[in-house]
Amino acid sequence: xxxxxxxxxxxxxxxxxxxxxxxxxxxxxxxxxxxxxxxxxxxxxxxxxxxxxxxxxxxxxxxxxxxxxxxxxxxxxxxxxxxxxxxxxxxxxxxxxxxxxxxxxxxxxxxxxxxxxxxxxxxxxxxxxxxxxxxxxxxxxxxxxxxxxxxxxxxxxxxxxxxxxxxxxxxxxxxxxxxxxxxxxxxxxxxxxxxxxxxxxxxxxxxxxxxxxxxxxxxxxxxxxxxxxxxxxxxxxxxxxxxxxxxxxxxxxxxxxxxxxxxxxxxxxxxxxxxxxxxxxxxxxxxxxxxxxxxxxxxxxxxxxxxxxxxxxxxxxxxxxxxxxxxxxxxxxxxxxxxxx
Amino acid sequence: xxxxxxxxxxxxxxxxxxxxxxxxxxxxxxxxxxxxxxxxxxxxxxxxxxxxxxxxxxxxxxxxxxxxxxxxxxxxxxxxxxxxxxxxxxxxxxxxxxxxxxxxxxxxxxxxxxxxxxxxxxxxxxxxxxxxxxxxxxxxxxxxxxxxxxxxxxxxxxxxxxxxxxxxxxxxxxxxxxxxxxxxxxxxxxxxxxxxxxxxxxxxxxxxxxxxxxxxxxxxxxxxxxxxxxxxxxxxxxxxxxxxxxxxxxxxxxxxxxxxxxxxxxxxxxxxxxxxxxxxxxxxxxxxxxxxxxxxxxxxxxxxxxxxxxxxxxxxxxxxxxxxxxxxxxxxxxxxxxxxxxxxxxxxxxxxxxxxxxxxxxxxxxxxxxxxxxxxxxxxxxxxxxxxxxxxxxxxxxxxxxxxxxxxxxxxxxxxxxxxxxxxxxxxxxxxxxxxxxxxxxx
Numbered sequence: 001x002x003x004x005x006x007x008x009x010x011x012x013x014x015x016x017x018x019x020x021x022x023x024x025x026x027x028x029x030x031x032x033x034x035x036x037x038x039x040x041x042x043x044x045x046x047x048x049x050x051x052x053x054x055x056x057x058x059x060x061x062x063x064x065x066x067x068x069x070x071x072x073x074x075x076x077x078x079x080x081x082x083x084x085x086x087x088x089x090x091x092x093x094x095x096x097x098x099x100x101x102x103x104x105x106x107x108x109x110x111x112x113x114x115x116x117x118x119x120x121x122x123x124x125x126x127x128x129x130x131x132x133x134x135x136x137x138x139x140x141x142x143x144x145x146x147x148x149x150x151x152x153x154x155x156x157x158x159x160x161x162x163x164x165x166x167x168x169x170x171x172x173x174x175x176x177x178x179x180x181x182x183x184x185x186x187x188x189x190x191x192x193x194x195x196x197x198x199x200x201x202x203x204x205x206x207x208x209x210x211x212x213x214x215x216x217x218x219x220x221x222x223x224x225x226x227x228x229x230x231x232x233x234x235x236x237x238x239x240x241x242x243x244x245x246x247x248x249x250x251x252x253x254x255x256x257x258x259x260x261x262x263x264x265x266x267x268x269x270x271x272x273x274x275x276x277x278x279x280x281x282x283x284x285x286x287x288x289x290x291x292x293x294x295x296x297x298x299x300x301x302x303x304x305x306x307x308x309x310x311x312x313x314x315x316x317x318x319x320x321x322x323x324x325x326x327x328x329x330x331x332x333x334x335x336x337x338x339x340x341x
Numbered sequence: 342x343x344x345x346x347x348x349x350x351x352x353x354x355x356x357x358x359x360x361x362x363x364x365x366x367x368x369x370x371x372x373x374x375x376x377x378x379x380x381x382x383x384x385x386x387x388x389x390x391x392x393x394x395x396x397x398x399x400x401x402x403x404x405x406x407x408x409x410x411x412x413x414x415x416x417x418x419x420x421x422x423x424x425x426x427x428x429x430x431x432x433x434x435x436x437x438x439x440x441x442x443x444x445x446x447x448x449x450x451x452x453x454x455x456x457x458x459x460x461x462x463x464x465x466x467x468x469x470x471x472x473x474x475x476x477x478x479x480x481x482x483x484x485x486x487x488x489x490x491x492x493x494x495x496x497x498x499x500x501x502x503x504x505x506x507x508x509x510x511x512x513x514x515x516x517x518x519x520x521x522x523x524x525x526x527x528x529x530x531x532x533x534x535x536x537x538x539x540x541x542x543x544x545x546x547x548x549x550x551x552x553x554x555x556x557x558x559x560x561x562x563x564x565x566x567x568x569x570x571x572x573x574x575x576x577x578x579x580x581x582x583x584x585x586x587x588x589x590x591x592x593x594x595x596x597x598x599x600x601x602x603x604x605x606x607x608x609x610x611x612x613x614x615x616x617x618x619x620x621x622x623x624x625x626x627x628x629x630x631x632x633x634x635x636x637x638x639x640x641x642x643x644x645x646x647x648x649x650x651x652x653x654x655x656x657x658x659x660x661x662x663x664x665x666x667x668x669x670x671x672x673x674x675x676x677x678x679x680x681x682x683x684x685x686x687x688x689x690x691x692x693x694x695x696x697x698x699x700x701x702x703x704x705x706x707x708x709x710x711x712x713x714x715x716x717x718x719x720x721x722x723x724x725x726x727x728x729x730x731x732x733x734x735x736x737x738x739x740x741x742x743x744x745x746x747x748x749x750x751x752x753x754x755x756x757x758x759x760x761x762x763x764x765x766x767x768x769x770x771x772x773x774x775x776x777x778x779x780x781x782x783x784x
Contacts (some may be wrong), residue, residue, distance in 0.1 A: 245380045253384035259419065259508040273377075285476070299509030302473070302480075306450055307385075309475045326378075333381040 236326045244320055244327050251314055256307035258336040259299050269337075270301035272308055274330045278321065280314035289331060304334040387763060389421035390507065393449035396425075396432040397469070400457040402492050403432070406467065409496035410453065410503070412540060413514040416757070417504060417740075418764025423449055435470045435482070444474045451480070453503060457492075465489045469499050471506060481506040493542055494783070501782075513735035514539060517780040518742065519557045519566050519583075522546065523752055523773035530752075530773075534568065536583060539735075539779070541769030547581065556600060556731075559780045561693075562607025566778065567591065569599045578612050592625050592632055600643045605651050605693075611635070613643040622656060622673075635673035646691045646698075647671065648715070655679075655689040655698050655715070666700060668715060679717030688731060691715070693781075694738025697760060701730045710743050712760055723762040728753075733779045742768060744775040 236244065271289040274282055286308045288301045320327060394411045397403030414420035429443040435454045444452050455469035468484040481502055485495050494515060501512025522535040534547040534554050548554055553571040560566065564583045569576055578601040581588035592598065594614050601612040604624075611624045622635040622645050636642045640660035647654055648671075655668050661678060664685040669676035680686040684704030691698050697712040702722070709725040710732050728746040735741070739760060746753040752773030758765045768777070 241378060245378055248378075249380055249382055249384070252382050254386050256382060256385040257388040257390065258385050259510070294509070295505065296509035299507055302507070306390075306475065310450075329377040331377050331379045333379070335381050335383045336385065338383045 236320075236323045240320070240323070241326075244316070247317065248314060248330065248332075251311050252307055252332065255311040256303065256334065258303045258334070259296075268297050268300040269333055269335050270297065270304045272301075272304050272332045272334065274308055274332060276314060276316075276328050276330070278324045278328075280312070280316045282308055282312035282314075300334070300336065304332070307334070308332070387761075389419055390450055391421050391423055391448050392451040392453065392503075393423045393428065393444055393447065393474075394453040395428070395430075395455070397455035397457050397467070398432045398434060400459070400465075402465070402489070403455070403457045406457060406492055406496040406499070407453075407455070409493055409540070410500045413497060413500035414503065416540065416766050418759060418766065419504070419508060423447055435468050438477075439472060439474075441472070441474045441477050449474050451503075451507065453499075455499070459489070460486070463489070465492060465495065467492075467495045467499070469502075471503050493538065497538070497540075510739055511737040511782065513737045513740060513779075513782065515783050516736060517543075517783070518755075518768070518777050519547070519559060519780070520744075520755060520770065520774045520777040521554060521557065522771065523775060524550075527750065527752070534566075534581075535770075535774075537770070539768070544771060547583065547586065556776055557778045558602050559778045560603045560607045561605055561781045562603075565607075567601040567603065567610055567612075569601065578610070580610075592623075592630065594623070594632075598623075600645065602646050604647045605649050611645040611647065611654060613645070622654070624671075633673075635669070636676070644688045646689055648691045649693050649695045653691075653715075655691050657687045657689055664703075666698065666713075666717075679715070680713065680720075681717060682720055690732055690734060692734050692738040693736050696738065699732040699734065699741055701732065710741065710758065712741075721760075721762065723758045723760070724756070724765060731776050733777050735779050736781045740764075742777040742779055744777060746775075 269290075272286050273289050274286045275284055277283045286305055288305070291301075292298075316327070392414060394407050394414070396407045411422045415422050427447050429446060430440060433439055433454050435456050439452055439454060441452075450473070452472040452474050453469060454472070455467065457468075458466045460466050464486050465488065466484060466486050469482065470479055471481040472478070473480050483499070483502055485498060487495050497515040500514040504510070504512040504514065516539045517536055518539050519534060519536045522533045523530050524533075525531045531550040532553055532555075533550040534557055535544060536547055537544040547566075555569050555571075557566050557568040565580055566583060567578055567580045570579045572579075575597045576599060577594075578591045578598040579588050580591050591601070591610060591612075595616070597615040598612050599615070601610050603610055608628065609624050609626050611622060613620045614623050618641075619639050620641045620643055621637060622642050623632050624635055625632045635645075635654070636656075636658075638658070638660050640658050642656055642658045642660070645654050645656040652671055653668055654671050655666060657664055658667050658676075659665070660667075664687050665678050666680040666686045666689045667676045667678050679698075680700070682702070684702050686700050686702050688701045689698050690700070692712075696714065698715055699710065699712050702709045702711050707725055707727060708729045709722045710729045711720055711722040713720040723741065724743075724745070726745060727748045729743055730745075732741045732743045735757075740757055741760065742755060742757050744753040745756050753775040755768035755770055755774045755777050756765060757768055768774075
């Protein structure tokens, strides 16, 4: 194919393209290199513990403190075990006569036991099963000193194997001493028995754990078995936090009816502190964190408090239940700006 | 110089370091110990507050007073008084803390109890208490002594106290309204000035209907009204004392005067004077009767209204070609147009609260009532229709009254609307009514 120089289009075009290519290659190859610099990478510095904390519980969590009112651990059939059909563990009513001594204020209601001797006599056999663990398990002592049900044979059968046995003593005397010692301590010392009420108190407050007997409790301990109520729990990650935040917001928005058309309403932003129970119920009394005295603020703050109360209980999806400690406390800023003209 | 600044810099750095250190130490102490989730709620759901108003005990007047309070609160649109039939407990003494659980059951968030008795001198003693049913606390409690004939006013005052405690705003129930009562067929309408309580009670006529009257305006400081009367040759602004019925023509102007309005202190009246095809604004001092000209144009300037601080006047003018709203200094001068929407704007009225100017807007054959901020921003139409006109503010700046003519063979009626536009209720009048003027709060 001869090149027709009178129509130089094709060769010219080809030539120019080749020239351009070559030129760019040269141009690019001669481009000065970037100065060598360490490449920056955005890094969030976090503690090594943090990822672990997000996943696990807090390692620094305080040790579980024995509750003043110890609740039973979660053990399957708590509610199934009723005193009626209970055997060994259950039918030991002896603590009934004792608990009043642990709580002095209840003492007042206790009519002076009129006939301690006869009533207590059937009981002596129970002495070996006197176990502070049981005492604790029977958390809510009936203040009325109802006469212990005479079920003498049962205590004998009681087989509880590994229970640490406290110093033995005779319950009738103990009872007597409690009754006497509390109102009039000096008298107790007058008794010739080797027991003194302080020992009893110590006994009752024994550090020993409720152990298995706790399973008989009516109320199940709601906190995890590790850590205390204030220091355990998995942490919500930020997106979960947003999620539960918007869940609460959506519900509150339905409940909040701010006083409309208030002058300067937009500048009134009450901040409410709210604490929730695991079931979403508002607990305690929600409070205003930024109290002001103007009538307009007061009315706005009242409307915010009404909204919180009206919304209780909040509906919290079950998936957040394990994170309760992370969402039980809230501060809600009520901002009417968008709604007032 | 550098050697001079160096020690200074050093000292500053030192100080800065200390401050930072201090902050770092103090910060943990300032931070809440509890882990809290903080959220901001910027949405709500406007709902009238359910309130239970029990019949006041102690007198036959008790239930009547409760009924007036209930009606007032209901008309405000902010409250939803609960039907008495739903009450689990009936009236109870204001001396006794109510059993809140039985009010919570019917969802009452607030509760009113009260008692009416007569003291030895025959005066009426009315007590009430307002309770928050959820917190179980008393929010307000008052007692009033008055002549038994004033029982309606006591009811309005109590309604104001409740409204005020729960909204943080002043009330507006203890007020009156002057308006033009219209009777008779359309071509033979008799127009009389009338006055009534804001809820329509205690109606009284102020003129006989022998002359045409329009645009009555309340003095914010006295029992006087100013209005335009077509009595003699020229229509004139006339002033009347409501109690005595005495009236006088204001000023000695060479022409028709109209559109009067009082200054916030009640000492002056600003109005329009028509001369030929133009009209200008004048202000007249009520004590010295001296007058001062405020505008000097070849246009129609009218409907002046003072700002509540007395420093500015809003008015309508067609100086720019069409009716628009302007704001100027109270002494005249410095006029600035503030309305820029489509259509024509007229009858501007400055809110007693100062934050809004209400107006009538004509656009495409309909008349609307709206509000805008004094700088012209934030325009909001509250009601729109065939003919809505003549807005007048409640003394708390939260509600407006106006008249509406649906067209056809009927006539105008009065309505009340709140500045959010959510609440609109008719105002009861014996017949057709127009040109309402809301009084200040009675004292």
